[in-house]
Amino acid sequence: MIERDDPAEPGRIGPTIPEPGGAEFLRRYDATRYEKPSFTVDLVIFTVRDEHLHVLLVKRAEHPFKGCWALPGGFLDPRRDASVDTCAARKLIEETGVRAPYLEQLKTYGSRDRDPRDWTATTVYFALMASESVRLVGNQAEACWVGVRGDRTDFELGFDHARILADAVERLRSKLEYTHIAVHLLPEEFTLPELQRTYEIILQQPLDKSSFRRRVIQADMLEELIGKQRDGFGRPAQLYRFRDYDRRTFFPRSISRHAR
Amino acid sequence: MIERDDPAEPGRIGPTIPEPGGAEFLRRYDATRYEKPSFTVDLVIFTVRDEHLHVLLVKRAEHPFKGCWALPGGFLDPRRDASVDTCAARKLIEETGVRAPYLEQLKTYGSRDRDPRDWTATTVYFALMASESVRLVGNQAEACWVGVRGDRTDFELGFDHARILADAVERLRSKLEYTHIAVHLLPEEFTLPELQRTYEIILQQPLDKSSFRRRVIQADMLEELIGKQRDGFGRPAQLYRFRDYDRRTFFPRSISRHAR
DNA sequence: TTTTATAGTTGCAAAAAGCAACTAAAGTTT
DNA sequence: AAACTTTAGTTGCTTTTTGCAACTATAAAA
Numbered sequence: 037m038i039e040r041d042d043p044a045e046p047g048r049i050g051p052t053i054p055e056p057g058g059a060e061f062l063r064r065y066d067a068t069r070y071e072k073p074s075f076t077v078d079l080v081i082f083t084v085r086d087e088h089l090h091v092l093l094v095k096r097a098e099h100p101f102k103g104c105w106a107l108p109g110g111f112l113d114p115r116r117d118a119s120v121d122t123c124a125a126r127k128l129i130e131e132t133g134v135r136a137p138y139l140e141q142l143k144t145y146g147s148r149d150r151d152p153r154d155w156t157a158t159t160v161y162f163a164l165m166a167s168e169s170v171r172l173v174g175n176q177a178e179a180c181w182v183g184v185r186g187d188r189t190d191f192e193l194g195f196d197h198a199r200i201l202a203d204a205v206e207r208l209r210s211k212l213e214y215t216h217i218a219v220h221l222l223p224e225e226f227t228l229p230e231l232q233r234t235y236e237i238i239l240q241q242p243l244d245k246s247s248f249r250r251r252v253i254q255a256d257m258l259e260e261l262i263g264k265q266r267d268g269f270g271r272p273a274q275l276y277r278f279r280d281y282d283r284r285t286f287f288p289r290s291i292s293r294h295a296r
Numbered sequence: 297m298i299e300r301d302d303p304a305e306p307g308r309i310g311p312t313i314p315e316p317g318g319a320e321f322l323r324r325y326d327a328t329r330y331e332k333p334s335f336t337v338d339l340v341i342f343t344v345r346d347e348h349l350h351v352l353l354v355k356r357a358e359h360p361f362k363g364c365w366a367l368p369g370g371f372l373d374p375r376r377d378a379s380v381d382t383c384a385a386r387k388l389i390e391e392t393g394v395r396a397p398y399l400e401q402l403k404t405y406g407s408r409d410r411d412p413r414d415w416t417a418t419t420v421y422f423a424l425m426a427s428e429s430v431r432l433v434g435n436q437a438e439a440c441w442v443g444v445r446g447d448r449t450d451f452e453l454g455f456d457h458a459r460i461l462a463d464a465v466e467r468l469r470s471k472l473e474y475t476h477i478a479v480h481l482l483p484e485e486f487t488l489p490e491l492q493r494t495y496e497i498i499l500q501q502p503l504d505k506s507s508f509r510r511r512v513i514q515a516d517m518l519e520e521l522i523g524k525q526r527d528g529f530g531r532p533a534q535l536y537r538f539r540d541y542d543r544r545t546f547f548p549r550s551i552s553r554h555a556r
Numbered sequence: 557t558t559t560t561a562t563a564g565t566t567g568c569a570a571a572a573a574g575c576a577a578c579t580a581a582a583g584t585t586t
Numbered sequence: 587a588a589a590c591t592t593t594a595g596t597t598g599c600t601t602t603t604t605g606c607a608a609c610t611a612t613a614a615a616a
Contacts, residue, residue, distance in 0.1 A: 147379035270593025530562025
């Protein structure tokens with residue numbers, strides 16, 4: 037029983053329309069039969085800095101939740117945005133000035149009460165970037181990096197953004213287990229100890245060095261930059277770069293099994 | 297730079313609105329500043345029958361894609377639907393008459409050209425159910441189960457539904473690796489050989505019997521129905537029921553590693 | 557009773573991971 | 587300059603997990 041084909045449907049607005057005709061007719065047909073919810077796109081932008089996971093938040097300047105911290109985002113504009121994905125990419129650049137190395141759709145949240153103004157749906161994306169590459173554009177006082185403890189911030193968030201953030205953190209953690217996305221939290225060239233530290237910060241547990249290296253090397257997604265090393269205290273570390281292979285890497289076990 | 301707070305933004309419709317006042321003012325504020333895309337919810341409903349994965353499709357009775365097969369779904373109705381999730385549950389019941397044992401949001405697809413009528417976003421859910429429990433309601437000629445070969449059907453699908461179906465199949469396969477969702481494709485009581493066969497049908501590869509049983513039993517998500525057996529040719533098989541534990545089961549390896 | 561078909565178990569070899577001790581290469585201290 | 591400290595990286599052995607094949611079990615059919 038297809039809803040859009042049932043003329044007795046309640047909640048319908050606008051007249052019943054006869055058999056379709058010309059192009060302009062088709063264009064308006066159906067699309068005007070229901071009230072539309074508002075549609076926004078929000079971003080959970082992660083980075084790792086000072087040994088902690090951080091998320092980019094903005095302070096809301098207007099109602100609702102004026103003065104509250106919230107995820108950056110806003111209304112999709114059908115005139116400018118060719119797709120939801122491009123809308124997310126646009127908003128990411130507007131917030132950070134960076135074409136993020138990693139942007140993935142998280143989930144869509146929509147209900148009549150998540151925004152007091154209207155029935156609103158928001159499609160949330162999560163992005164990963166190296167903290168070095170970020171320049172917060174616009175009013176710096178309004179947007180800043182906030183540390184994530186567990187799966188929440190120390191500040192209360194507006195709308196249902198605390199829940200969204202928790203979901204994003206969970207997704208990030210689970211994807212660390214079987215993908216290589218953590219490389220997008222580091223600069224283009226990085227060392228294995230830096231990569232391992234990134235995993236440990238996000239998974240919040242120490243990992244075994246030799247198991248970690250075995251796994252990462254065997255996956256063959258990293259390219260050794262022969263001769264290039266990161267200096268510091270102790271022995272210099274070999275620099276690597278992520279090979280953006282399309283092929284999926286097989287992992288025998290989830291990485292958190294390497295816990296010590 | 298928050299889009300919704302920038303009065304110089306292009307693409308905005310409606311007047312600039314001064315400092316917010318009463319509740320009705322707030323309700324209408326912002327939500328009317330952009331044209332809204334149309335918003336629909338579509339369903340990828342899977343079942344396994346005759347040794348093959350099947351998906352529920354409907355034949356479109358109207359433009360666009362009149363006469364084409366498509367995923368069931370339709371416009372979200374803000375008057376009736378409290379949330380996107382409940383909208384999906386409603387449409388599922390309308391299509392199958394079944395409160396599906398498993399319904400999960402897949403992804404949101406939205407762009408200006410996926411529907412010739414309008415800029416449309418659709419949030420797609422995927423559902424799993426036992427083929428026994430399904431009664432197609434409404435016009436039986438319009439909705440039916442269609443076999444899935446690889447990640448596509450033999451028929452061409454309208455809109456971008458072929459792509460959506462492929463994504464759904466991929467999600468289903470990958471979730472088989474580390475969850476127990478396959479149990480929702482079987483009736484409440486089932487045997488381990490039936491469960492293994494379900495995995496093999498979806499993953500399209502034979503699995504090792506003893507490894508499969510070891511894994512499933514060790515996960516401790518199944519409850520043995522002592523004394524109850526499924527009769528047939530050969531030795532009768534022990535019946536089990538899924539324990540709907542909240543806790544996550546740990547799997548050392550992805551299940552397709554048990555391939556023979 | 558024998559055969560066939562399917563269910564379920566067992567034992568061992570192979571692969572992978574856990575773990576600790578080792579070597580390596582730099583700067584710092586004495 | 588030698589010894590010490592710090593971090594990087596390796597190695598080898600133990601334990602765990604898996605792959606695999608052969609085995610037993612229990613029913614119906616021949």
